[in-house]
Amino acid sequence: MNAAPVHVPAIEIIADGPIPDVLARLLRVCAKWCLVRARDPRLGRPDATVAVARSRMQVTTVLEGSDAPCAIWVVGEEFNVQEVEREFALPTLARVLLFELGTGAQIVGQRALGVSPRERFLGDHACVPPFIRARWRRRLGLDENFTIRVGVPDGSTTPDEALVASLAVAAAAVVRGEWLPVALMLGTPVVTDKASVDALGIPAEGVCVVADEVSADEALIALIESPERVAALSRAASRFAREHLDLGYAARNLMHRLGLARPGLDVRPWHETGLANALDAMNAPCPALIRERALALSAPLFGSY
Amino acid sequence: MDIVVCGAQVPFMSGGAELHMDNLVAALKDAGHRADLVKVPTAWDRERLFDSALAWRLLPIDADLVIATNFPSYFVQHPRKVVWLFHQHRPAYDLVDTNWSDFGSDDASLEAQRLLVDWDTIALEEARQVFTTSKLVASRLERFNGMASEPLYHPPPLFDRLHEGPFGDYVFCATRLEGNKRPLLLVDAMRYVGSPVKMVLAGKGHLDGELRARIVNRELEDRVSMPGFVSDDDLVELFAGALAVVYAPIEEDYGYVTLQAFRAGKPVITTEDSGGVLEWVEDGVTGLVTENSPEALGAAIESLASNKELARRMGAEARDRVASLSWGPVVDKLVAR
Numbered sequence: 001m002n003a004a005p006v007h008v009p010a011i012e013i014i015a016d017g018p019i020p021d022v023l024a025r026l027l028r029v030c031a032k033w034c035l036v037r038a039r040d041p042r043l044g045r046p047d048a049t050v051a052v053a054r055s056r057m058q059v060t061t062v063l064e065g066s067d068a069p070c071a072i073w074v075v076g077e078e079f080n081v082q083e084v085e086r087e088f089a090l091p092t093l094a095r096v097l098l099f100e101l102g103t104g105a106q107i108v109g110q111r112a113l114g115v116s117p118r119e120r121f122l123g124d125h126a127c128v129p130p131f132i133r134a135r136w137r138r139r140l141g142l143d144e145n146f147t148i149r150v151g152v153p154d155g156s157t158t159p160d161e162a163l164v165a166s167l168a169v170a171a172a173a174v175v176r177g178e179w180l181p182v183a184l185m186l187g188t189p190v191v192t193d194k195a196s197v198d199a200l201g202i203p204a205e206g207v208c209v210v211a212d213e214v215s216a217d218e219a220l221i222a223l224i225e226s227p228e229r230v231a232a233l234s235r236a237a238s239r240f241a242r243e244h245l246d247l248g249y250a251a252r253n254l255m256h257r258l259g260l261a262r263p264g265l266d267v268r269p270w271h272e273t274g275l276a277n278a279l280d281a282m283n284a285p286c287p288a289l290i291r292e293r294a295l296a297l298s299a300p301l302f303g304s305y
Numbered sequence: 306m307d308i309v310v311c312g313a314q315v316p317f318m319s320g321g322a323e324l325h326m327d328n329l330v331a332a333l334k335d336a337g338h339r340a341d342l343v344k345v346p347t348a349w350d351r352e353r354l355f356d357s358a359l360a361w362r363l364l365p366i367d368a369d370l371v372i373a374t375n376f377p378s379y380f381v382q383h384p385r386k387v388v389w390l391f392h393q394h395r396p397a398y399d400l401v402d403t404n405w406s407d408f409g410s411d412d413a414s415l416e417a418q419r420l421l422v423d424w425d426t427i428a429l430e431e432a433r434q435v436f437t438t439s440k441l442v443a444s445r446l447e448r449f450n451g452m453a454s455e456p457l458y459h460p461p462p463l464f465d466r467l468h469e470g471p472f473g474d475y476v477f478c479a480t481r482l483e484g485n486k487r488p489l490l491l492v493d494a495m496r497y498v499g500s501p502v503k504m505v506l507a508g509k510g511h512l513d514g515e516l517r518a519r520i521v522n523r524e525l526e527d528r529v530s531m532p533g534f535v536s537d538d539d540l541v542e543l544f545a546g547a548l549a550v551v552y553a554p555i556e557e558d559y560g561y562v563t564l565q566a567f568r569a570g571k572p573v574i575t576t577e578d579s580g581g582v583l584e585w586v587e588d589g590v591t592g593l594v595t596e597n598s599p600e601a602l603g604a605a606i607e608s609l610a611s612n613k614e615l616a617r618r619m620g621a622e623a624r625d626r627v628a629s630l631s632w633g634p635v636v637d638k639l640v641a642r
Contacts (some may be wrong), residue, residue, distance in 0.1 A: 039378075129422045131449055134414060139410045231451030235426060278362040282424050289417070290355035 009260040010035040012046035014062060019052060022100050022117050023073050029121045029251040034260060048258040050081070050098075058083060065208035069258045071096035071113075081112050096257045097221045113257065115250050118200055120181070123247040127187035128168045128286060130230045136169040143225055144171070150183065151176035151196075152216075171224045184208065184241035187234040191219045200245060207240045208233065306640060308333050308340045309368040311378040313357060320481055321561050322375055322391050324462045325438075328390075329372070332632035338640070341368075343420050347377060351407045351417055354394065371481060372572060372639055373432070380428045383545050387639055388432040389457060392444055392558045398449050399556060426450045436638065438559040439581040455640055460630040461561035461568070463537060469570035469624065470545030472613045475503040476574070476606055477547035478541060480562060482510030486554045490599060492574075494551070495528050496601025504529045504551070505543060508528035544569035549609050549616055553597065556580035566580040567591065567627040572619035574605045591623040 011034050013019065013027065027036050027050065037043065040123040048069045062072055074081050074097055081097045097111045128136070137146055148166050152174055158166070163184065170275060172189040176196050183190050190208040197210055204210065211219040223230060242249045256277075275294055285289050310333070312326040326342055333340035338581045343366065347357040358377035366383055375391040396406035397418050408414045429435055429452060436457040437443040442453045448501035480486045488506060495504050506516070506529060513531070520529050536545065544550070550566035553576040566573050567585065571591035575582045588594040593608070595601035609616040 039306075126419065127423055128419055129426075129449070131398075132419045132422060135410060135415060135418070139415070227402075228447045228451075231448055232449070232453075235451035249306070275359070275363065278359060282427055284420065288420060289352070289413075290359065290420070293353075293356060294359055 008035055009033075009047040009255075010037060011258075011260075012037055012039050012043075013211045014039050014066070016058065017054065020073065020075060020100065022115050022119075023050070023052065023098065024248055025120070026098075026115055026251055026254065028046070028142035029247045030255060032251075033255065047260055053084075056087070063088070067261075071098050071258060073098040073256060085111060096254060098211070098254070113250070113253060115246065115247070116201070118196055119245055119247045119250060119300065121248050121251075122181055122185045122241065123248070124285065125164065125168075125182060125185045126283065127185070127234070129187060130189065130227065130234050132170070132252070133169050133171065137171070140169065140291070142169065147171055147172050147220055147224065149174045150179045172220055172230065174220055180208075180247040181241055184237040185246060187238035189223055189230045190235045190237060191216050191223060202240065206233070207236050215290060252280075306338045306369045307367075308342060308370045308372060308640070309339050309491070310340060310342045310365050311361070311366070311371055311373040311381050311616050312342060313361075313378045314344045315349065315374050316346050316609060318323065321559070324561070325391060325459075326374060328459075328462060328632075329374075333640075335632070335639075336636045339483055345378070349394070349396065354397075354417065354421065355424070356429075368421050370640060375427075376425070379432070380424070382431070386432045387434050388427075388429055389436045389437070389438070390446065390454065391438050392442060393445070393449075394421065394474055399445055422450060426452065434641075435625075437617070440584050441556070441581040442558050454615055455633055458630060458634060460627075461564040463565060464568055464630065465540050467565055467568040468536070468541070468545055468622075472548050472616050472620070473546040474501065475505050475547060476549050476551045476573075476609075477505045477507070477543050477566075479507040479535065479543070479565075480552065480554070482506075482508050482512040482516060484512065487597075488512055488516055489519060490553055490597065490602065491551055492516060492523070492525065492529055494602035494606060495525050496523055496607045497600050498528075498610065502548060502606060502610040504526075505547075506531050507533070507535045507540070507543065508577045509534045540565075541569075544571065545585035547571050547608070548613065549574055549592070549620075551575075551602065551606065552582060553602065554578070554579055554582070557582050560585075562577050564627055564630070567623035570620040570624040571635075572609065572616055572623055574602065574609070585623075585626060589619075591619055 013028060030036055046068050049066045050071045051076060052073045053059045053062055054075050057214055059072060062070065074084055081099050084097055096113050098113050098115065100115060113261055137144060148170050150163060150173060167183050167188045168186050170188055174191045175183040176193055179197050180200060191211050192208050194210055202208065209219050209223055263291060277293060279291055310330050311328055314323060330340045330342045340484055344359055345360055348350040358380040361377055361380035362382060364381060366381060367590060370385045370387065371381055373381055373388045376394045389571045397408050400406050401408050408418055435452065435454040437446065437454045443456050446452045446454050480488060482488050486638055491506060517531060520526060548642045549561060549572045550563045550576045555578060557580040563573050563582045563585050573586045575586050575592060575594055576597040577594055578597055586592040586594055593605040595605050
């Protein structure tokens with residue numbers, strides 16, 4: 001028996017003018033799972049639209065012109081997201097109001113989804129908690145206190161994949177610069193410097209340890225001697241990276257709120273199944289046994305959601 | 306307030322957790338709430354570990370408040386979820402690499418463990434407040450999941466009925482006869498007791514046959530009796546008439562036996578790796594703490610058998626330690642807005 005064809009959802013862009021850089025990057029990540037296209041009546045109704053609105057008039061035009069679930073990117077000095085939420089009787093199709101999130105800015109509004117220019121696609125790196133790291137180190141024959149230094153000039157180079165693998169099992173790491181978001185996403189307990197945290201808008205406490213070049217090694221040793229602190233930092237780091245540094249998370253969030261399926265993750269449209277939603281909300285990765293079990297166990301209920 | 310208490314249960318298995326859930330529901334009702342217990346079957350084997358967690362995720366629970374208790378009941382979704390954590394799935398955490406765990410160091414085990422920690426943390430972080438039954442459970446949560454929580458002590462079953470009595474000629478233990486409770490260690494300890502003091506080991510479990518054989522094999526038939534499951538009335542009297550209570554589980558989460566013994570004014574002899582029991586038993590003050598060998602436990606029993614005044618003094622101190630336990634403050638904390 002042939003498998004049912006997988007529906008690839010289409011997002012249509014409506015923009016009267018240039019697309020802001022952050023939105024363009026966000027849509028490029030969405031394109032990993034969707035067809036992202038310009039408006040073209042010949043292609044039929046899209047599954048969702050993403051529109052850029054620089055004025056109240058444009059918001060009205062977008063809302064009146066589309067019957068697909070819609071995300072509106074609100075830009076310009078004239079108005080902001082809270083005003084749009086307050087002033088417009090938004091139909092249920094306008095599910096998301098997107099906006100560029102500045103440093104320290106808060107996301108306000110039920111439909112608001114802020115995206116920061118700092119965000120980039122970090123890949124599907126799962127958080128590896130400290131005591132699982134310890135078990136991996138034992139399995140791999142690594143030292144119990146195996147640590148690494150990334151972005152710290154030491155004359156050596158390491159291939160990227162090996163670096164990710166090392167960050168995933170290290171007891172802790174000194175990380176500076178571009179690898180910091182990846183390290184945090186992996187839940188690596190990190191010692192870094194002030195310039196790196198400032199560049200990423202990371203809060204001063206709770207996500208990583210900030211130390212200067214001279215005291216970094218001391219801070220690293222002190223860190224791995226406290227299992228409770230390491231566990232708390234690992235969790236906070238991973239969470240912060242996912243929610244504030246990863247365009248992948250923002251893209252998934254946008255697609256979820258637009259009710260779109262993510263091909264490759266499930267064999268049925270995502271919005272039709274609470275089960276898949278529940279699995280996704282729990283970060284169950286694609287090859288996880290529970291995903292296969294859930295789909296197999298619920299197979300007799302196919303279409304009944 | 307309408308409150309649903311959520312608990313997971315392996316069908317046909319019943320122990321302290323089930324009593325705890327029932328007593329919590331009763332205490333909530335006593336406080337004037339409408340309370341109900343929702344139980345969903347679970348399985349502990351690694352292959353099916355996440356099935357019940359996912360089932361909890363999808364259950365519609367209409368109530369003003371849900372109180373989730375053990376793994377995986379805290380996966381329930383509710384805008385007002387409070388967790389009073391009895392324990393997580395310990396074979397994936399502190400019991401990994403022991404005989405009680407089916408998690409190894411293979412790829413599948415490590416990934417399942419990683420996912421479990423991630424899921425546990427997500428589900429627990431959703432709660433408005435996370436309480437634990439003991440400091441030990443709180444410390445595990447901090448060490449493995451990086452989460453803070455607050456221990457919330459509660460009275461054990463039969464708390465109002467347990468009473469003091471004479472310091473008799475037997476040491477007592479009522480426990481499930483399972484490996485993690487180490488009843489074989491207790492029986493073996495009797496070989497090292499010179500006084501004519503006896504042991505009464507009540508309860509049932511998979512080790513029943515092996516224990517009876519061990520007693521015969523060690524020629525302890527006159528020293529150790531196993532009455533099996535005893536009624537509440539008998540249990541109260543067995544506590545009241547004991548010289549002391551011997552209880553040496555491995556890393557126990559809380560341990561009702563200790564609190565019941567204290568309520569009956571009896572000191573508890575335990576071991577240094579008995580976990581939550583040690584939050585109550587202070588060596589030389591409310592009981593005796595030894596290393597986990599039959600010789601050491603036997604010596605501790607002998608020391609109290611030969612000095613009943615010491616047992617009496619420690620028993621009185623022990624009873625004082627649990628005097629303030631009651632359900633009222635517990636319910637207040639759990640339902641606080």
